[in-house]
Amino acid sequence: MPHQYTPLEKIRLEKIHRLRELGLEPYPNRAQRTHTTAEAKSALETAEAAGDAAAPQVTVAGRLRAMRPMGKITFAHIEDESGRLQLFFQANTLGKERLKQFNKLFDLGDFIQASGFLFRTRTGEITVHVQDFRMLAKAITPLPPAKDEIVDGKVVRHAVLADPETRYRQRYADLAVNPEVRDIFRTRAHIVRALRQFLDERGFLEVETPVLQPIYGGAAARPFVTYHNQLKQKLYLRISFELYLKRLLVGMFEKVYEIGRDFRNEGISFKHNPEFTQLEFYWAYADYLQVMALVEEMLAFVADQVLGRRTLTWQGHEIDLTPPWRRVELRQGVREATGIDIAQHPDAASLAAAMKAQGIEPKAGAPRGKLIDQLVSDFLEPTFIQPTFLYDYPRDISPLAKAKPDDPQTVERFEGFIGGMELCNAFTELNDPLDQEARFLEMGRTYAADDEERHPIDEDYLRAMRYGMPPTGGFGMGIDRLTMLFTDKRSIREVILFPHLRERGDAEPPASEPQQP
């Protein structure tokens, strides 16, 4: 269905028509910007500092964000990515007709260009005395008006776009009127840059592995399924990179990492988006304790780079990322929190009975590992506000981790928590192909055929393991959640540019449905 223009939009369409009648192209191909608004301001400050008599001449460009026509003069503000700048339009300089064109045919939200000399107004604000101006791109739809008022030095925003649904569905409008939202994504980029720098400096090689995989694995999650028409082959969008990155260790790379998108066909919540960004690295000849030390160093480095300090405030909590982080052994942590010693309960039935005895309702039909997972999620995770490593996990929820030499029921694995949120997961990688095969088979028996976390066996991965993989420490971390911590956001949707929402009735249906397997 074609767009129905609103009355406000129709007025602007009419203005486009009038601009063209006047020979003023509302969508010219090129701009002539000489200075960003920030550069223009510093140009004047530099000239003033040098005692320069001549005012700097600039051409600036940006979105019109405020207009104050006052008879024979008009004040306006434009905004570009570097900030805002005031423009001064005067009938004496431009002529009455040109001023009227600006007042009548230019609207808030339009991209414009203005040329002139810089000066300071009576109040001292750096301003362009406009000698020429032109439309760069006419906005037909009015942006939600966001007026800022400075009260006691604080910016008070009036009537800003705040509805979360509109903000996520029309992120472009959100970004256009809410500069602090743009800052979130600058921080996010900075975090990723710092992670790359840290790993690159330590000899890690950045690689790219398949997103489309014939067999999914490496995590406990349901995949998205797609289909290659010509190969007549079912493919899965990856749920993790793990099995491919470890194949690279077989291939003699010793330190590899990948930053990319994982896809999990699961519920959407304030901390889950169906596609999310993950960092995984694998480090040959290292174990999970070395990985632990590297990780706390890495996050302290990121904090230094991004925040310039090692503490951050998240949802009212002062969080200190300075190493070393608190370390909690899982068995001991569970025992202290619940009074249950999981080592005394080697099977699900026994553990479930112990939980009931403590007044905890065990998840029906869950295997032992999932019951332990339940205890961790309910009793430990929420208490891990300061950075905490929880280590030594039960074997049966960790099919890719290596058992402890003295305790075959427990694997060398840790998870990192901050702000009560799981942030990362790591282990000494299982590199014994026979044990790995046994684990896969074990998973197949333990999990019901319809369990979403039951995985098909990746025979090619086992083949790779049989060629030999060195002892290795591996690591995975959610970049989205890390960004939430660094930007003090409670919802993952605030740190993803275009989060997934349920389809609205007004969406255009695709020309043809994608082919289904």
Added chain:
RNA sequence: GGGCGCGUAGCGCAACGGUAGAGCAGUGGCCUUUUAAGCCAUUGGUUGCAGGUUCGAAUCCUGUCGCGCCCA
């Protein structure tokens, strides 16, 4: 998946059973140092959608769609 809440003009909101409103934005006018500029006038609504109760529904009820929060 369950519970609670929200959906009113482009935006942020009011009206909570009795004529749908004010502000900002818009439109017309006045205004040569403003900055939520000001002043005068003015346009704009199938109150998410579909039913029901009622003399009368934005308001109460049911369903539905979307979003948010809490829980699983």
